[in-house]
Amino acid sequence: MRCIPLLPFLIAGLFLLSVIPVACGAQAGSDAGISPALAGPGCDLAIAGVVNPVAGTVFADMGNTIRIVRIRNNGPGPSPGTEVELRASDGFTGRTAVPPLASGEEITVSIRDPTIRRTTGLTVTYTAIVDPDNLVQESDETDNRKTSTEKTVTWNGYAGKRYTRGEDVTTYRTFDLPGGLVHSFGDSAYRSGSFPAGWTEFSVTWTGADLPLSPDAVVREARLYVPYTWDNSNEAGRVTLSFNGVPVTRQAWYQDRSDFGAYADHAYGLLTYDVTSQFRKGGENSAVFSRTDSNAKISMYGFTLAVVYEDPAAVRSLIFMNEGFDILGADENGYGTTPDEATAYVPFSGLTIDTSQVSHAMLTTFVPSAGIEGNLSVNGRWIASDVWDYGSAGGTQVAVDTRDIRAYLRPDGNEVAIQSSPAGATPVIAASQQFLVVELGGQGAGGSHEVPFPCVGALTGAILAFWWMEWKRTSSVRIRS
Template sequence: MNLTVSGPGGSASEVKTDYITATGPSHPDLVIMQIATNGNELFAHEPNTINATVRNNGTAAAGPFTVRIDAEGAVYETLVPGLDPGAQLEVQATDTTLRTAGDLVTITATADPQLAVAESDETNNALSITKTVVNNGYKGKRWTDGDDLDTVATFEGRVGLAYSTGDSIYRAAGWTVATTNWTTSDLPLPGAATILHARLYQGYTYDQTPGGSPVWTLQFNGQEVTPVATYTDRKGYGSYNNPSGLLVYNVTGLFEETGNTLTVTPGAGNNNGLYGSLLVVVYDDESEPVRKIAINEECDMLYAGAARFASDEEATAYAPFGGAVTSGLEEASVLSILFSANEAGKSAFIFKGQDYGDFSSGYLAGPQVTLKEFDVTDEVTSGENTAQFRSVAVGASGDNMVAAGAIFVTEYTEAPPVAAFSASPTTGTTPLQVQFTDQSTGTVSEWAWESRPERGVWAQFSTAPNPSYTFADAATYDIRLTVRGPGGESIEEKAAYISVLPPGGLRADFSANPTSGVAPLSVGFTDQSTGTVTLRTWDFNNDGRWDSISRNPTYRYWNPGVYTVRLGVSGPEGSDGMTKQNYITVTTPPKPPVARFTQDTRFGPAPLTVRFTDLSTGSPESYLWTFGDGQSSTDPSPVHTYQAPGLYRLTLRVENEGGSSTASGFVYVIRNIRPY
């Protein structure tokens, strides 16, 4: 302020600075200070928590207002009853939108979007951040767009399973050469066993190798081998985001029953921890019961706990097994294969919803590999059965483990054999020598052949599989074959099957071809009667009416069923008849098959060996694989090697009497470029 006064004596002034203070009305000022998401991440395929911090930087209290959180169009609003000057609070919203890894999401938080509060500054009410959606690798791969532990190979028959980690150990980062030996005591096999498949599993952890995958050379019994399958998983976000993985090698052709040696040599820059090595052998041997073995593989990191934003249900890997049959099922088990599953009570094996407890008792401290078998006989159902590997949070966390494989073994009661036989000739004059042929199915260890003349008693004439026997007396004989095997016994009896005639005389006999098939079935009949025949009467369905008087007629059976056939003959020497009970079997045509298959790899360097596994349904009778390189195969599940680089389209055609079906796939073979 400046005051100037004047008078007769002159004038004077006084200036006072900052003398008068004028204040306006007080106002609040709402500001969004920060936006935070769960673990500073947005996770794929699940709801995400978003927190926004709002502060009143003004000089007056703010009345009721809302905070709006907008996550890429998903809007959530929270009412705040008021906020004093200098105070702040955190508002939380759960974004229920399920997103995919790689999505960019802009999140904007706005204080008082309805302008309910008069503020000193309305331009600073909003804050935005942009986040990239990530997978949470501590969850099972069903939550991260990955694969289950899927079936890669199946074996059926009198097969057995052997597995061992030998003398392998875990080796921390910086390991040099890793050598593992397997002795005959590690993998005990029957002396006459045939090796069907030998599969080597080599796991690793916390890989920091430049390029993102291990660099090593693997030799099995002195021969370098390359993986037939590679699996990997990683945390997917934040710190310590380094992958674990599993490399699988087919060493069938190199396996030695007297002992085996593995050498893994790291290359330049290799930087990872190396788990112990696991060798799995499937063999065939007549001493084994009938089994089906399905091998499933993947690499799925699991680690439950709130700090990792993974619930028990989410930290679960799945291993589905298809095609189970419960008829005759004796035992069923699952061999679980994991890395680092060692904490008691912090994991669970679940089969068909039944919890079988944790994996810790199967943990091998040396190789840090976990191998545990679970008896699941009581839970198996026909069709698909699914096993679950789960990390279970107790306190702050569950077991930090990696699910790598599951082997489902079903064992069946030996089915009894089914007796069947034929003979030639079935009619003739004395002495009549007849050759009998066993046509039984199943496993047979004993045979008993018996004959019985009309109004006679049974008498055994041989215990050989395919005997020859001479009938000296003229008569009509019933024949009975009893076969026995591990599953029990079976009997087939043919009434009036062998007709032995005295020299000369009239005797009816006939044969047919075919005697079984699908409707409509055309059957040719051949008269084999002896003597002078002037009249023949054929009854093809045992209804008492003549169907033909031809010597060698053909008859078509239109409807499914089992038919009895009779031939009557007459001539100067009299008459005779031959009836063959249940002689013709006509079945319903089967449904056409549906072609399906899997392959253990689709991509790799030349030469590339691919194992194909038939999964066709509908009982195919024939297979035709065309591999796209000019080669083909009629095996149900062939192994084929592509020699040259290229993109190959392959097809599987399956066929039965009901029709055919085709499935296709591809293999991409690249040029084998070796590093300098």
């Protein structure tokens, strides 16, 4: 009902019955959300600001937080506590509380719209109504409603690709061999496309010491990873590369972009090249990168050259080479993304692991643009925070972390998650190439503690056999530091 002034009624001269409404000047409380108060001077609740989703965009495949900005009491008297209702043009309705406001006081509130919109390109509008049940007596009832402009449903590129129906950072190739994997940035560094502008090519060199291999090692694959950023003119589709003087064709191209905001048209990505046949084992190797537009903004992170080798003197290794590109940014106020949403996933597939034979499981993660930030999960367990730091701006601007994840390993279905953590305004990191090298049968396989062997002369063969089987069964696992 509408709140009206306090009305006393004398009934049969026996007692006074009071009907107690909410007037301007009332306070919040009681089962109905109000408590009695005398009517004061008039209040006027209005929505003085805008009704707008975070980042000004409605995102597909995720909930959206809507801000109702500057709910204000324009009247000379205080207003009681009430509610504001939010209505989406495609069906959602939600409410939240508005506290009592003094004259001239204002507040901004948020309501979460959990609707999952599966189709991009559709439009949505939101309407907010303060005091939706018309319970507060106001001097002006015409300014309680505000409708947003039309919002187009768009992907949120700062969320992981699982939220945008894109691809994870998946396994490109596996190896099962006696050997391993080495990698190096060589002398590469971040190369801005604009500062200075005017360049069309540059070179990167790796010495033999950058990628140490024994004389008996045989190179099974040499792979070059070329990550980039700031591409707002599709220059990545026109670049060329030569390796040791031989033009090489791009083998894969992974891309991502924010899709909204000031940098909606700026693409990030990873170009990969198979340079096995051009690679010089033990010698100097060089790559020359060329672009066609000398004033393009495309900027290059440091290049990674990775070599998988076979060596009869090495332990047996299962090698997983994953690649992709997924930009991430956890910023609920700026991007509308939580850390859970700003997560990239790296599933390793193609080989089954006998975990009882694992001596080490070395995970190497590459995260461009990460500076003292990010969380790492292995098979659903968050094991580290502030994992990545690319160091000085004059370096590669690609952060690398290597650690033994043997304690978390499964026979198959292993999956790593790389998560953006809140790191100030407008954060951005990326997940690119990732390596997992599982060593089998080396020192520490099946357990890593030392157990003194008992005197054989004091035991019968049966007792000795029993003791040995029990030791193997209870042998513990320890991560090598």
